Amino acid sequence: MAGLSFALGASLLALAVPRTMAAWAGLGAQPALHEVKEAREPRPEDIAAGIAALQRAIEWVPSAKRLIDLATLELEEAKRLPIGEPRREEMLRSAEAHFVEGLSLNPVDGTAWLRLAWTRAFLGASARSVVSCLVQSIDMAPNQRNLWLVRARMLLAYWPWMNAEEAPIVRRQFRTIWTIDPAMRRPLVQIAHALKRLSVLEESLKDDPEAQTEFEKLKDALPKP
Numbered sequence: 001m002a003g004l005s006f007a008l009g010a011s012l013l014a015l016a017v018p019r020t021m022a023a024w025a026g027l028g029a030q031p032a033l034h035e036v037k038e039a040r041e042p043r044p045e046d047i048a049a050g051i052a053a054l055q056r057a058i059e060w061v062p063s064a065k066r067l068i069d070l071a072t073l074e075l076e077e078a079k080r081l082p083i084g085e086p087r088r089e090e091m092l093r094s095a096e097a098h099f100v101e102g103l104s105l106n107p108v109d110g111t112a113w114l115r116l117a118w119t120r121a122f123l124g125a126s127a128r129s130v131v132s133c134l135v136q137s138i139d140m141a142p143n144q145r146n147l148w149l150v151r152a153r154m155l156l157a158y159w160p161w162m163n164a165e166e167a168p169i170v171r172r173q174f175r176t177i178w179t180i181d182p183a184m185r186r187p188l189v190q191i192a193h194a195l196k197r198l199s200v201l202e203e204s205l206k207d208d209p210e211a212q213t214e215f216e217k218l219k220d221a222l223p224k225p
Helices: 003-039 044-060 064-080 085-106 110-123 128-142 143-159 166-180 182-194 196-203 211-219
Strands: none
Touching: 003 044, 003 064, 003 110, 003 211, 044 064, 064 110, 085 110, 110 128, 110 143, 110 211, 128 143, 143 166, 143 182, 166 182, 166 196, 166 211, 182 196, 196 211
């Protein structure tokens, strides 16, 4: 009995040690991740420290969260680098791989799907590979308000590549934004105008007379060419 208890205790310890070490190793990423969460640009040194910390943590326990956090900081690092610099593409490729691996373990992270879409867009990947991530982001987080406008910009930019199943999902997202948060209506119209996609937004609102009326007012208030 004593031997069994010892073996059980040893097994539990063996499981606990890697998790503890991974948690400690990952602490160095928190300053950079906090800035990203607050929609601020992290300091270069914090990004570098965060990437190194998460790489060490993943050596202990490669969890979905750590993989997605690592990909997020790799994307931040890539965004800082000039287009054409080899390290930029290297960071983007690594971010894409880590997003895919993390999302395979936790596919319900709508923010990570959106960031994967950005990563693929920066890499010049096929439009369809970007669109699939954007639609997954809607499916996983349709009501996450902090994603609405940034995601709407990409949805409108990639509208020509939406298929017959995806287009209604995207229109429904625009209706949700319009209905739930009036403060986002003007910026949504401005984004659609800038991308020459006003017709897409208008079509999305066509079944709501009140929405159509306000849409026309906001459209008329846009700067004239």
